[in-house]
Amino acid sequence: MGLLKVKNVYFKYKKDILHDINFDIEKGSFTALLGINGAGKSTLLKNINRILQPYKGCVLVEGIDTHKLSKNDIAKKISYTAQSNAASKMTVYDSILIGRKPYIKLHATEHDHKIVCEIIEYLRLSDYALRYTNELSGGEFQKVVVARALAQEPALLLLDEPTSSLDLKNQLDVMDIVKRYCTEKGIATIVSIHDINLSLRYADKFILLKDASVFACGGAEVITADHMREVYSVEVELHTIAGKPFVVPLRQIRE
Ligand SMILES: Nc1ncnc2c1ncn2[C@@H]1O[C@H](COP(=O)(O)OP(=O)(O)OP(=O)(O)O)[C@@H](O)[C@H]1O
């Protein structure tokens, strides 16, 4: 049985943003969610963790309709980082401890603190642990946001453009950490991302959104020049570098 099933999901603001969306996600897999600005990537992630409610269709996690789960129970299964996150006058440590909220009754337990400490070490954040998040660089803060999501011990991690404001080294750093940690723990990841080549480096599955629908879904074989033209209106060349496809944009297609 898959970890996540998105079944006939429809969502609209004024018009349909998601139209009959269907796909499955396996435990421990790494999926890239691709599509142009406004394609509905963020909306889809929010429908998966029920920040937004589909008006039709359902989302099943471990076979259970999320509609039947409390917010707290969803948070124990799915963690999510938004496209933009505000830092605050809170330490890195406390900020990550918030990830334990679904498990904390009155006070954080020794176990909660142990998880936070392990994640701080794993993400090499020890030097920052007592600094305020609003005094960190964008890249440092992004790692804290990811750390908080991992502290939630989810079965599914949803990351909305986690690398968009990062330099090259930090893009690789964040993706490496997420991939390694989630593979070790068997956590499935869905990442909304604009850098197709970065997604090809890490993801084993790709969902291409276009016109409110899933245009293509599958392994790296769905990243073809034809599909890139259809989805992004850009003519591309596909090369193979280090055994992986590499997309080189050539020109925009003017309609
Ligand atoms: N709160 C809202 N109210 C009305 N329309 C919205 C709202 N949020 C998003 N939309 C619209 O829904 C569509 C999908 O937006 P969404 O943010 O999901 O796209 P996206 O694929 O994440 O884009 P981007 O790559 O720019 O982040 C867009 O047309 C957007 O204008």
Ligand SMILES: [Mg+2]
């Ligand atoms: Mg978005």
